[in-house]
Amino acid sequence: MHRETKVVVIGTGFSGLGMAIELKRRGEHDFVVLEKAADLGGTWRDNSYPGCACDVPSHMYSFSFEMNPKWSRMFARQGEIFGYLQRVAEKYRLRPHIRFNTKVSGAQWDDEAKRWNITTEQGDTYTAQALVAGVGALHIPNVPELPGIENFSGKAFHSAQWDHDYDLTGKRVAVIGTGASAIQFVPKIAGQVASMKIFQRTPPWIMPKADREINGWEQKLFRALPFTQRAYRNFVYWTRESSALGFAVNPKIMQFAQGIALRHMKKQVPDPALRRKLKPDYTMGCKRVLISNDFYPALGNPNVDLVTDKISEVREKSVVDSSGVEHEVDVIIYGTGFHVVDSFDYLDIQGKGGVDLAKQWRQEGIETYYGITVSGFPNLFFLLGPNTGLGHNSVVFMIESQIRYISQCLQLLEKHRAEELDVRVEAQQEFNEELQQKLTKGVWTQGGCKSWYLDAQGVNRTVWPGFTWRYWMRTKRVRAEDYVLTTAAR
Numbered sequence: 001m002h003r004e005t006k007v008v009v010i011g012t013g014f015s016g017l018g019m020a021i022e023l024k025r026r027g028e029h030d031f032v033v034l035e036k037a038a039d040l041g042g043t044w045r046d047n048s049y050p051g052c053a054c055d056v057p058s059h060m061y062s063f064s065f066e067m068n069p070k071w072s073r074m075f076a077r078q079g080e081i082f083g084y085l086q087r088v089a090e091k092y093r094l095r096p097h098i099r100f101n102t103k104v105s106g107a108q109w110d111d112e113a114k115r116w117n118i119t120t121e122q123g124d125t126y127t128a129q130a131l132v133a134g135v136g137a138l139h140i141p142n143v144p145e146l147p148g149i150e151n152f153s154g155k156a157f158h159s160a161q162w163d164h165d166y167d168l169t170g171k172r173v174a175v176i177g178t179g180a181s182a183i184q185f186v187p188k189i190a191g192q193v194a195s196m197k198i199f200q201r202t203p204p205w206i207m208p209k210a211d212r213e214i215n216g217w218e219q220k221l222f223r224a225l226p227f228t229q230r231a232y233r234n235f236v237y238w239t240r241e242s243s244a245l246g247f248a249v250n251p252k253i254m255q256f257a258q259g260i261a262l263r264h265m266k267k268q269v270p271d272p273a274l275r276r277k278l279k280p281d282y283t284m285g286c287k288r289v290l291i292s293n294d295f296y297p298a299l300g301n302p303n304v305d306l307v308t309d310k311i312s313e314v315r316e317k318s319v320v321d322s323s324g325v326e327h328e329v330d331v332i333i334y335g336t337g338f339h340v341v342d343s344f345d346y347l348d349i350q351g352k353g354g355v356d357l358a359k360q361w362r363q364e365g366i367e368t369y370y371g372i373t374v375s376g377f378p379n380l381f382f383l384l385g386p387n388t389g390l391g392h393n394s395v396v397f398m399i400e401s402q403i404r405y406i407s408q409c410l411q412l413l414e415k416h417r418a419e420e421l422d423v424r425v426e427a428q429q430e431f432n433e434e435l436q437q438k439l440t441k442g443v444w445t446q447g448g449c450k451s452w453y454l455d456a457q458g459v460n461r462t463v464w465p466g467f468t469w470r471y472w473m474r475t476k477r478v479r480a481e482d483y484v485l486t487t488a489a490r
């Protein structure tokens with residue numbers, strides 16, 4: 001099947017759905033949304049592991065134009081967020097635009113026709129004036145290549161591919177990693193399994209989680225008087241925004257938060273030897289700051305062990321650590337996160353003159369303009385692209401800023417009757433110099449850790465360095481002078 005359309009959007013997470021809503025809002029109905037999975041929802045479809053929840057309060061971690069007065073908890077669980085996205089898609093009648101089970105395998109810019117040719121693994125092709133990639137930064141599971149894993153005869157799965165048909169009751173479990181997902185599922189399954197060995201490479205900083213049920217009267221208030229929910233959302237936004245000072249401006253400010261985290265640990269972990277294993281040796285914020293009230297107590301269960309020696313080998317029925325201790329296990333659960341900086345390697349995008357985007361980024365480093373456009377790749381837009389992730393606030397805020405920006409770019413094309421909009425290389429360079437300068441002062445570089453925020457050269461290609469309101473302000477209006485607009489000679 002071949003189809004010509006104005007805009008192709010990839011992905012149905014917050015990004016893709018938000019973009020589709022904006023296109024419809026501005027009266028553009030000639031677009032398709034391609035989704036490789038059988039359902040919509042992105043992160044919140046894939047991560048169904050026990051205990052999965054957001055770690056930014058739900059009143060902030062949702063679309064600003066589609067607030068949900070019915071959130072049942074401060075930090076909604078996966079099912080509720082998944083349901084929210086489903087309802088949003090129904091309300092805005094997005095489903096007719098979505099092609100499920102359609103994985104984009106490549107996109108080539110046709111210099112003459114000034115169109116993107118998009119190919120899918122299923123054999124369908126699309127030609128579009130604009131391509132919007134909402135492919136997500138955390139969606140390709142990162143499964144480490146443990147030596148000897150091919151000999152393991154038990155069960156093994158990643159937290160984002162949880163096997164709900166596999167009963168963990170009475171099983172001996174190895175959990176690899178103590179990141180954001182592991183600290184959520186460990187407490188939920190610790191009481192069910194026979195034994196659990198948690199293999200920790202680097203301990204995370206863990207803050208108390210201000211979670212609770214939202215009362216019926218609060219929900220009624222939010223429904224009856226939406227401005228009260230808006231006010232609460234603003235309160236959450238500005239409270240979180242203030243923490244950017246420690247992340248981006250002066251990492252020394254983090255000492256205050258570290259004190260809170262250490263007191264939290266002391267209260268929940270009575271054993272000083274275990275506390276020593278759990279105490280991070282880098283500045284808070286260098287890696288993602290986690291929140292939990294039940295991870296530390298779970299470690300106190302008699303059937304749970306924290307192993308801090310590296311994994312040296314996996315055998316048929318065991319995991320062997322670098323001290324030579326053999327841990328017999330029936331199942332390995334990878335809480336090892338996602339491919340982040342290299343996630344774009346999986347998309348084969350060729351721009352002007354056939355330049356390969358992934359290759360260019362591998363050779364020269366990942367550079368974009370505000371994480372949205374890339375010089376030499378006209379009419380291509382990223383949502384939640386490089387350097388627009390966050391450690392302190394809701395990325396939905398960033399996504400909405402980007403959607404507004406892309407919408408303006410499309411309007412610019414129309415207004416000038418242009419076929420091609422390409423960011424000027426000087427504008428992109430200037431932006432990246434400023435960006436990297438700011439990042440070097442931030443905790444991600446100064447904090448003394450290695451994290452998935454950094455690429456192989458230690459350059460941060462993932463987070464936005466600082467206040468999100470600044471990003472919002474700077475992307476509020478597209479500066480036409482930063483772009484070359486070309487009309488097709490057809």
Ligand SMILES: Cc1cc2nc3c(=O)[nH]c(=O)nc-3n(C[C@H](O)[C@H](O)[C@H](O)COP(=O)(O)OP(=O)(O)OC[C@H]3O[C@@H](n4cnc5c(N)ncnc54)[C@H](O)[C@@H]3O)c2cc1C
Pocket residue numbers: 010011012013014015016034035036037040041042043044047052053054055056061102103104105134135136137138139181383384390393394395396
């Ligand atoms: C467990 C977990 C909890 C999180 N909690 C928070 C939080 O509390 N606060 C926060 O700010 N962020 C959080 N995040 C980050 C989260 O990823 C983002 O908040 C947000 O959901 C990203 O939305 P997205 O639409 O950009 O990407 P995704 O939700 O990842 O959606 C991308 C979609 O694109 C599809 N896709 C990808 N490649 C292709 C292709 N080639 N062809 C077709 N379709 C494709 C995928 O199947 C997917 O549906 C969390 C992430 C995880 C994993």
